[in-house]
Amino acid sequence: MSIVRSASKAVCYTQSAVQLADLRHRIEDRTALTRALQEVLGSDRVFTHPADLIAYEYDGAQVLNAIPDLVVLPGSTEEVVGVVNAARRHRVPLIPRGAGTGLSGGAITPIGGILVSLARMKRILHVDLDNRYAVVQPGVINLDVTKAVEGSGYFYAPDPSSQSACSIGGNVANNSGGVHTLAFGVTTNHVLGLTLVLPDGSVERLGGRGADDPGLDLTGLVVGSEGTLGIVTEVTVRLMRRREGVRTMLGIFGTIAEASQAVADIIASGIAPTALEMIDQLTVEAVEPVVHA
Incomplete structure (x- = not known):
């Protein structure tokens, strides 16, 4: 383990993370790569200027930082394929990024390369209330899925604390959960396909629209893989019926041990x-000033 110190903070890295920083990828022909990406996306969705790139150097933790060499914003599966093929031809690494609210460094580029922001892919493509599923793009905000169906009495169960800002694609990458995990499970329990x-530019459609799709659970393999197996461009999620009544109870305990025992009981x-x-x-003392409680 290594400790890297600056004037303002001390950051703890594993030895492998330090080595990755030392092995930052060098792009042999940046101009040709940029031109290839612009042919796929247009010049307005390929960022190369340092002032644009710096906005993508952090994730939600704001502890580790790494500025990407380029940032691209595809808007469809076909455009993602074009980006992947261009990166493969030029032998440049890719890092997919959702809303950037994660706390594990998964949305930054420790060895440089192309950061693929999926923020433009934010459409809810299809909702089927009869069969209780929705098909969404990865940039859709978690809470927006519930907002789209709550008028009909449905909701999307996984609810990270950042649900008003985090994206479905990021939730899939990290297998995110939330306070309702106890009753409803985490993201993998609600992704059908x-x-x-x-990485070779081919497109696979995994899973289906039913809970018991035949074959190996390759969908479950991808959920939680943090972008290492490919870039997710569409997600079929399960919708659930809202409960008719909800009651909230507050319990106050003298110690953490007593509160923990109450949960167990x-x-x-x-x-x-x-x-x-x-x-x-x-x-409580940290949160109160922020929410003005």
């Missing part, structure tokens, strides 16, 4: 609450 662009009793969340005093 995917469209995936592989609730689960052991056979009661299945929709959500359980524990907040300690330090967290």
Whole structure:
């Protein structure tokens, strides 16, 4: 383990992360690569200027930073295929990025290369309430799926704390959950199918629109793979019926041990609450000034 210190903060890296930083990829012909990407996307969706690139050097943690060599913003599966093929011809690494709210460094480019922002791919393509599913692009904001169907009594269950800002593609990459994980599970429990662009530029459609699609669960393999297997360009998600009534209860405990025991007792009793969340005093004191509680 290595510690890298600056005047303002100390950041802890694994040895492999330090080595990756030392092995930053060198693009042999940046001009030719830029031209190839512009042929696919147009010049307005290929960023090369440092002032544009710096906006993509962090994720939500803002601890590690790495400026990409180029940023591209495709708007369809076909355009993602074009980007992948251009990168492959020029032997340049790709990093897909959702909304950039993650905390694990998955949306930054530690060895440089092309950052593929999926923020433009934000359409809800199809909603089928009879069969309880929706087909969305990866840039769709998590909460927007629920907003699109809540008037009909449905919702999308996985709800990370950043659900008003995080994207479905990022949720798929990280297999995200939220406070309702206890009752409804995490992202992998609500993804029925995917469209995936592989590193060779081919397109695979995995899973289907039913919960028990035949064959190996390749969809489940992709969920949580953090973009290492390909770039997800469409997601078929499960929709759930809203419960008729919701009641919220607040319990105050003297110690974390007492609160933890209460959680264990609730689960052991056979009661299945929709959500359980524990907040300690330090967290309350940190949050109150921000939300003006």
